[in-house]
Amino acid sequence: MTGGIGVRAAAETGTGGSAAGDLGADAALAVRGLAVRYGASTALEDVSFAVPAGTVTAVAGPPGSGKSTLARVLLGLRAPTHGSVAAFGAAPRTPHTVNGVLVPRGLPAKRRVRDHLLAYAAAADVPDGRADEVAALAGLGDETRTRIEVLGLGEQTRLAIATALLPDPRVLVLDDPVDGLDPAERNWLAELLRAHAARGGAAVITGRSLAALLPAADALLLLAGGAAVYQGTPAKLRRGYPDRLIVDAATPVALATHLAARGYTDAVIRPDGRLAVAEATEAVIREAAGAAQVRIAAVVPDPIHPDRVLAALTDRAATAPRPPGGISGVLSPFAGHAAVGAGRVEPPAPYGVSR
Numbered sequence: 146m147t148g149g150i151g152v153r154a155a156a157e158t159g160t161g162g163s164a165a166g167d168l169g170a171d172a173a174l175a176v177r178g179l180a181v182r183y184g185a186s187t188a189l190e191d192v193s194f195a196v197p198a199g200t201v202t203a204v205a206g207p208p209g210s211g212k213s214t215l216a217r218v219l220l221g222l223r224a225p226t227h228g229s230v231a232a233f234g235a236a237p238r239t240p241h242t243v244n245g246v247l248v249p250r251g252l253p254a255k256r257r258v259r260d261h262l263l264a265y266a267a268a269a270d271v272p273d274g275r276a277d278e279v280a281a282l283a284g285l286g287d288e289t290r291t292r293i294e295v296l297g298l299g300e301q302t303r304l305a306i307a308t309a310l311l312p313d314p315r316v317l318v319l320d321d322p323v324d325g326l327d328p329a330e331r332n333w334l335a336e337l338l339r340a341h342a343a344r345g346g347a348a349v350i351t352g353r354s355l356a357a358l359l360p361a362a363d364a365l366l367l368l369a370g371g372a373a374v375y376q377g378t379p380a381k382l383r384r385g386y387p388d389r390l391i392v393d394a395a396t397p398v399a400l401a402t403h404l405a406a407r408g409y410t411d412a413v414i415r416p417d418g419r420l421a422v423a424e425a426t427e428a429v430i431r432e433a434a435g436a437a438q439v440r441i442a443a444v445v446p447d448p449i450h451p452d453r454v455l456a457a458l459t460d461r462a463a464t465a466p467r468p469p470g471g472i473s474g475v476l477s478p479f480a481g482h483a484a485v486g487a488g489r490v491e492p493p494a495p496y497g498v499s500r
Contacts, residue, residue: 172233173198173347174219174243174316179228181214181371188214189371192228196316196347196364201338203358204351206368207459212351213248215368216320219349220245232316240269245318245349250305252293258304259289262311269312276311283307284333298325306337317341317348323357335361355451369459386454387411387423392430393442394420403437404430421447 174196181189189211196202204212217223219230220243230236237243253261262276280286283303293301302325309317317338323331338348338361352358355367359379367375375382394400397420401412404425411423422430427444434441 172196172231173200174349175229175231175234176219177229177231179215179218179230180226181211181218181223182226187371189218189225192366192368192371192373194364194366194373194376196349198233198315198345198347199342200363201342201348201350201361202364202366203355203362204349204366204368205353205355205358205455207353207455209370210368210459211371212353212368213320214371216245216247216318216349216351219243219318220247222247237316240312240314242314243316243318244309244312244314245320246302246305246309246322247320248324250301252301252305254292254294256293257289258285258291258293258296261293261304262289262308265308266311271311271313275313279307279310282310282337299327299330302326303330303333306334315346317346317350319348319350321352322350323352323354331357331360355455359451367455367458374458374461382454386449386457388449389421389423389447390425390427390430391415391445391447392420392422392434393444394434395440395442396437399437400430400434400439400441403433403439407433409433 172195176195177193179189179192180187192211192215194202204215206212214223218225221237232242256264258280259276262280263273266273266276277286277289280289283306285300285304285307288296288300293304296304302322306319306322309319322334326334338350341348342363348361350358350361355365358365362379364378365375365382366373392400397414397418400420401414404410404412404422407425407429409422409425409429412425413421415421425433430444431441
C-alpha cells in the first residue's frame with residue numbers, strides 16, 4: 146500500500162449488526178453493524194449493507210458523513226470499533242479479493258506512469274504485461290512515459306484506478322472516483338464499473354454528489370453523521386421524491402381534492418400557496434381544474450436534481466433524533482407538516498431524483 150491506493154484486506158471483528166442479519170454468505174461484500182469511533186467522536190454508527198456480485202453500490206453524503214472512513218475499513222486500512230466486513234463469506238485477505246483507491250491518491254509525482262504501474266504490478270505479484278493492459282484500459286496508453294506530476298487531475302484519478310485494477314480484484318472500492326473527472330471520463334468510469342459488474346465483480350463507489358454516482362449505481366447507501374439515512378435502489382428513492390408540476394391555482398385545496406378523486410393523491414401545498422403535483426400530466430391537471438371550476442394561472446415543471454434529495458435527507462438527519470439501529474428506507478420529506486384538504490403542506494423546497 147502506497148498513499149491512497151489500497152492493497153490490503155478488510156479487517157473483521159466478531160460483533161454483528163441487526164440491520165444486516167439476513168445477509169447471505171454469498172454476498173460479494175457484507176457489512177454488519179459497522180461502527181468506527183475516534184475517542185469521543187463517532188465516524189460510523191451501526192452501518193450494515195450487502196453488495197451482491199454483479200452490482201455497484203454508491204455511497205453518497207456530505208463531507209464528514211463517514212464515506213472515506215467506510216472505504217478505509219472496507220480496504221482493511223482501519224479496523225472497525227464494532228462490526229464486521231466479509232467478502233464472499235470470509236474476511237478478505239488479498240488485493241485479488243478487495244482492492245481500491247482512496248483520497249488522497251498517493252501517486253508519486255516524479256515517477257513515470259508505466260514505472261509506477263510496474264512497481265505495483267510487482268507488489269501485487271502480477272506479470273508486467275498487466276501494467277500495459279490497465280494503462281490502456283484507463284486511456285493512458287499514450288502517457289506511459291509521462292511523469293505523474295504532469296498529468297491532469299482526471300488522468301491521475303484514472304491512473305489510481307488503473308493501479309487498483311492490477312490484481313484484477315473481485316471487489317473494487319473507489320473513494321470519490323468522480324472528483325476531477327470531466328463528463329467523458331465519468332462516462333468511462335460508469336462503463337468500467339458496469340463491465341466489472343457484468344463479469345461477476347462488485348464495486349463500492351463514494352462521492353459527495355449523488356447525481357455523479359447514479360449512472361453506475363444499482364443500489365444506494367446515503368450517509369449523514371456516520372449513519373445511514375437511506376438504503377435501497379435509485380428507483381425506490383425516485384418514487385419517494387418524484388418530479389412535480391407546480392400549479393398556480395386560485396383554490397389549490399379544491400384542485401387537490403379533484404385530483405385525489407382521480408387517483409392523483411400526491412399533491413402538496415407549498416408555503417407560497419402553489420400546488421406541487423406528482424405523477425399527473427399538465428393535461429390531467431387542467432382537466433381536473435376545469436371540472437372543479439378552479440382557475441389556473443400557470444403550470445411549470447419542477448424536475449428535481451438528485452443532489453437536492455441528498456441535501457434534504459442529510460440535512461434533516463443532522464437535526465433529527467437518531468433512532469436505535471440506524472435509519473433505513475426513505476425519510477419522509479413531509480414529516481411534521483399537517484394535512485390540508487386532500488393535499489399536504491410542503492417543506493420549503495420539493496425533492497426528488499431524475500432517475
